[in-house]
Amino acid sequence: MIHPHTELRFINEEKGIGVVATQFIPKGTIVWAFDQLDQLFSIDEVHEMQPFFRNFIDKYSYRDQVGNYILCWDHSRFVNHSYHSNCVSTAYNFELAVRDIYPGEELTDDYGYLNLTEPFYAPAEAGSDRAAVFPDDLLHYYKLWDAQLRSAFTRFNLVPQPLSELIERKYQDKVRMVAAGTEEMNSILNCYYDPEKKMAA
Secondary structure, eight states, X not given: OBOSSEEEEEEETXXXXXXXXXSOBOTTOEEEEOOTTSEEEOHHHHHTSOHHHHHHHHHHOEEOTTSOEEEOXXXXXXOEEOTTOSEEEOTTSEEEESSOBOTTOBOEEOGGGSOOSSOEEOOOOTTOOOOEEOTTHXXXXXXXXXXXXXXXXXXXXXXXXXXXXXXXXXXXXXXXXXXXXXXXXXXXXXXXXXXXXXXXX
């Protein structure tokens, strides 16, 4: 589920629509959390789909650490890419705002941590030397994203958390300790799906 203080808006001709904040969302806020309405499809299920549905899944889903395709039920599937994203995935099945997000500002993800099946080419952005997202970007940029998440977690207990009840039970104690600074955060690298490891198994 996406943060309640967001809505879909037209961004531009190139991007189309995107997700925009309607109120201030401070750094450290859960901006998205996996919930029971999100749909999960195995690799085999996607391969058996008709091309129309398979293309839809490829466009609007992300993949978890075992290769399942996750299709979000709400407008979170329309979050656009940025090499300087203001949201970052955690190893706990939710995303955090890694900086303050202001009303009217677009929420963005770096598609590099979403386990793409093929490269995604996006326009260059100032301050980034990247011109494409690759399926193995997590292996190359996880330290940067971990640093952003550690900083965001220092704000976790100081900001409103309307999605906190959606933190999965198996992660609740760990997240509480990470936010309190009493336990080390699990790396975003835990989200990486390695297709070669899957084939070897």
